[in-house]
Amino acid sequence: MEISPYLCAMNEKRWIRKPELTPEQQQAANDLMQSIYVDRFLATLLAQRNIKNFESAKDFFRPELSQLHDPFLMQDMSVAVERLSQAMAQGEKILIYGDYDVDGTTSVALFYGFLRKIYDKLDYYIPDRYAEGYGVSWQSIDWAQEHGFSLIVTLDCGIKSVDKVTEARHRGIDFIICDHHRPGADLPPAVAVLDPKREDCLYPYKELTGCGVGFKLLHAFCLHNGHDLEPLLNHLDLLVVSIAADIVPITGENRVLAYFGLQRLNTTPCVGVKALIQVAGFSSALDITNVVFGLGPRINAAGRIKHAREAVRLLLCDDEQDAQDFALEINKHNLSRRTFDSTMTEEALAMIQNDTWLADAKSTVLFKEDWHKGVIGIVASRCIEHFHRPTIILTQSNGKAAGSARSVPGFDVYEAIEECAELLEQFGGHTFAAGLTLPVENVDAFRQKFEEIVSSRILPEQLIPRIEVDLELELSAISPKFYKVMRQMAPFGPGNMTPVFATHGVHVAGRPTIMKEKHIKFEVFQGDSPPYTAVGFGMAHLYPDLMSGKPFSICYCVEENNFRGKQSLQLYLKDVKF
Template sequence: MALPLVNRRWVLKPADSRKVDDLHQALQIHPVLCRLLVLRGIDDYEAARRFFRPELGMLHDPFLMKGMDKAVARITEAVEWHERILVYGDYDVDGTTAVAVMYSFLRQREGTNVSYYIPHRYREGYGISKQGVDFAIDNGYTLMITLDCGIKSVDLIAYAQSKGVDVIVCDHHTPGAQIPPAYAILNPKQEDCLYPYKELSGCGIGFKLISALATAWKLDNSTVYQYLDLVATSIAADIVPVDGENRLLAYFGLSNANDNPSLSIKTLKDISGLSKRICLSDLVFAIGPKINAAGRMDDARKAVDMFIEQDPGKIYALAGELISDNDERKEVDKAITEEAMGILEGDPLLPRKVSTVLYRENWHKGVVGIVASRLLDYCYRPTIILTGSSGKISGSARSVQGFNVYEALCECADLLENFGGHFYAAGVTLKDGKYGEFVQRFEEVVSRRIDRRLLTPEIAIDADILLEDIKPAFYNILKQFAPFGPTNMRPVFRVRHVWDYQNGTRIVKDQHIRFSVHNRRGIIMEGIGFRLADKFSYTQAGPFDIVFTLDENEFNGNTALQMRVIDILPAQ
């Protein structure tokens, strides 16, 4: 992969200094910590208390969600009359966890006749499929609950309803111009929905539904809270904002995952070598890919089977299958990424383009989204990777910070058979014979809509800090900002004018830098910067500036604070 990583620009986030000062007076903690809070919209004592001391009682009333009363009444009726209920979900982490939560909850209700259905990624594609609806019709299901899908399936839901299958849609994707004629729709993003929080995951919406059912059925909260580790897994893997209600769900879900995990999460932790307390990034990078691999490489049903299984031996066997799928995924991912990079290197027009669209008929559909994400690290422009699928050209889109790829695709809708997604990620299927026109149109749309500054990746700095400010007491409060994720990322700091300390800064393993630095006041700090060896000369030529996050380094039984260096530049 010869293409170089793009340079990055440093930008200090603006914060209202008056609010920072007022919060400092109220909380009496370090002003830098107050700045971090203000940047997160927390600017008074009560908001800070709620942020640092979350409680499950802070969760919103699920009945505030449009359609909830109707959904609860219909499910209650189906349970009481022993109707056949089909829980239907997407094949990714969000969908499979949502299906597992809904299925497991309903199965606990005596007399409930419930099954589940996960569409096959390659035979049926994303979302509700004709095959799935026909399965419900042919097998006598009279109620279908969709999770993480359905908001765009207007025709198929109309078809199901016409055949006597009532459909309750639980989806968090942006609705289209036409809303499906479902029996009930649960989606905070739909028009006139007064639910206070709009960014729940698909599994999160399923969780709100079972919370409402538990209230209506007068069940103890424990019957719902036991699934929070799966909800947290969906939040982590689906890259939804970790603020508001999502932060509450992630916080208590991680508590479950660490202190009282389900057998499936415990097994995945053990098999992933996660022996210490896990954080949200462990769910993103260690556990999520293994769950996703089932749908990418084979059949996502095995992930749901693992989540709902109670026998430890069977859970371990299913987890082993996920590991095998993930190992295969890594090999395929690497091969396709290298091929895609080769195509880009051979494109003489590459420097003038503002988008990347690549297509090969034989690329594995299960990894094109991952490949698109990897190419962002090298070209940093809205990227779509396409492959052949069931006679169609389809694939995944990924976008740069600040550019809404979903809206860009809306301007190409006449060339697309189907598409859906979020601000930064989407799935697309092209109409027959439209590939060339689509490549040209997408480039035109991006060129017209994008601010050219967005084509240079930005390091958003939360605060400037002095080395002497970095103390255990400061870090102990900083840890309470977790769980970290989109809109609540691990704080990024900048320290200015530091020098190499006694030649202690050195290159390790040919590509990383081990830092030992000091400032004018003689404060010494250690750190590690991965894949920064090409910038080592900056550390030897005089003072330099560092952008970093903070973490703890454990070595020989000792724990010390260290900088996790993101980037360095000559002192500004």
């Protein structure tokens, strides 16, 4: 079979250098060199992040909770607080309803965990991923009515549940919606709809997680009722897990919440999170990346393999032994998830490689009726690692084709799916990730139309993986002081990524070492600079070129290596070009 040019391009990576500083940014960088005593490279990194002067640098390096916005700036917040307060004053039964992913389960654990200390007529509900699907379900409304609940607070879902909320109103059940997904044309007829992405919402920060919106409601509730904020702030460990796992920008308010959330996570996490950290095997301080790849998948695994209520039960646990038992059980689910993930990814890649049309397409839409619904999103991401293009993985669930979509930088997969709305029964999500449901008989037509839309809109360069390079760096500029200042720019994540550098005209010192037949490690120097250890995972194939003696360019992050108590700086390679 002829190999697709897009597949060939996967061996290439585009190094996209950030634009040169504007005159205003350059002036800011010059001022920062003088006011906070950093070199021109660090000053440039800060200016790129819109740090303009001493005061903004202070806010950036030393966030304070006072930087959080007034929660009452959010549309409908006053109404939401009044209704929640009224329900508690009148002794109504309140149901806390959350989605089954990490954002949803941490939302419920935070909201319920806080309220239960001051109110006892409440319960929580997580829909079954397979029997009920995403969002507010008909089953949940029946359950709420049967058990006498008159107020439901949704977290990380509900913004598109117009029909369900309407029916609930007819049954005497009110809703407060806390969501962060894009609203549809009509808002649900809830008592209050809290969503920064509402067109009529003037809240200054639009990128909160579902857990973040729930936190803001409780923040407002505390202010309105004169409650101490400290018990609420004790739950910031859960909030940072939602921020990390939902891959939202770590800018503005999210950055403040993540900063203090990580402090909490690394000092006094709740009993359930502490048990999760232990089963994940972490022994040093956690950062956003550790949460994304270590804690997030384990919390998610409960809902993917069994039921997400188990994850909430762990996060709410007060007994250390019970928490250990729950965490070990969830860890088993995660091991099962990995097995499904690996098998399905192999099947998906084979389907693409063995089909000429699929291999040459600019999008991927795959359907297999027996794939595990709980890991289709993960498999979509895995496919993008091999075929860099918008991807949708579908499986059969309750007689329908249910799928998860993932995208590549710069392409809005939600808008592309929206263009296919006539073929779908339900869809929702973000620019880079979405979920959808459609009749099985529509899958082929959907695949064709989605491909037509993607082909007409996606740019050729978006089909090639990109590495965003912050700046070109001289190796001699790397020092313990340089790293110490750079490390204080954390927490890193979308909107404030770990700085990536490019250095040209470097040479190998000595002979590279192959590790586990896949990875490579070698010393590298530039001109008169001292040698630095560079590590390239999955780059063992570079050995012959490295041994040629030719100069080359490297693209990398600077990291600290701790080995047998000895600390040293090393370069974590992202790409090499000869």
